[in-house]
Amino acid sequence: MKYFNWINIRLVLIFSLVIFLYSFTSIRNSQRKLKKSEVIFVGDNNNFVKQETVNKLLIENISDVKTIAKEDLNLNKLENSINNHPMIEKSEVFVSVDGVLKAIVIQKTPVARVFNDEGSFYIDYQGNEMPLSDNYTARVPLISGKINDKNIIKLSKILKMIYDDEFLKKNIIGVQFLADESLMMTNRNFDYQIEFGKMMNEEKKFKNYKAFFQKAILDSTLYNYKRINLRFTQQVVCTK
Known part of the structure; x- marks a missing residue:
């Protein structure tokens, strides 16, 4: 019985010492x-x-x-x-x-830069406005046209798709937002414009464009076109 009590006393003492040291350390640390x-x-x-x-x-x-x-x-x-x-x-x-x-x-991560009558600013990856920086200028597509709180949501989705795709990110350098809320895009290395159409079926349109580009670049026909029409999701229509 005495042996049992002595064990209990030792446990209580050890436990009390641990609490004291922890409290002392916490106070000193704070x-x-x-x-x-x-x-x-x-x-x-x-x-x-x-x-x-x-x-x-x-x-x-x-x-x-x-x-x-x-x-x-x-x-x-x-x-x-x-x-x-x-x-x-x-x-x-x-x-x-x-x-x-x-x-x-x-x-923040800018995905595009807007130029309009209200000034210039970035659109970040979350779809919010981001001011320009005095320290650095991001190489992102330039956006022109009337941008408002309503259409910027749909536009941001497309801009994120461009940013996340290595091919589109290098290829698309400009997006014009037209009065009928359709998009016209500019290519980096060629003279043609990309008639994207309304902001719908974005994935299919970009898929069609990438497939067309990979095929046309092989025979150098891209230099002959003035406009690439992606409005029709079943085909790509080219105008010389």
């Missing part, structure tokens, strides 16, 4: 001062916002990074201040074990 801040960009589109810009957003509410304790940080507030930047898609802010305030940042 009161630890930050060493520095660090911005890490991930993904392929890292040219629109500089690290200095994000770092300024990260510490704009902190008088001195090295004098503030971890427990005094509002990480959600810091994340929101970064995410509100018009060129940033999302971010994650945290403090590392060694006391470094880190921000993992993903910049």
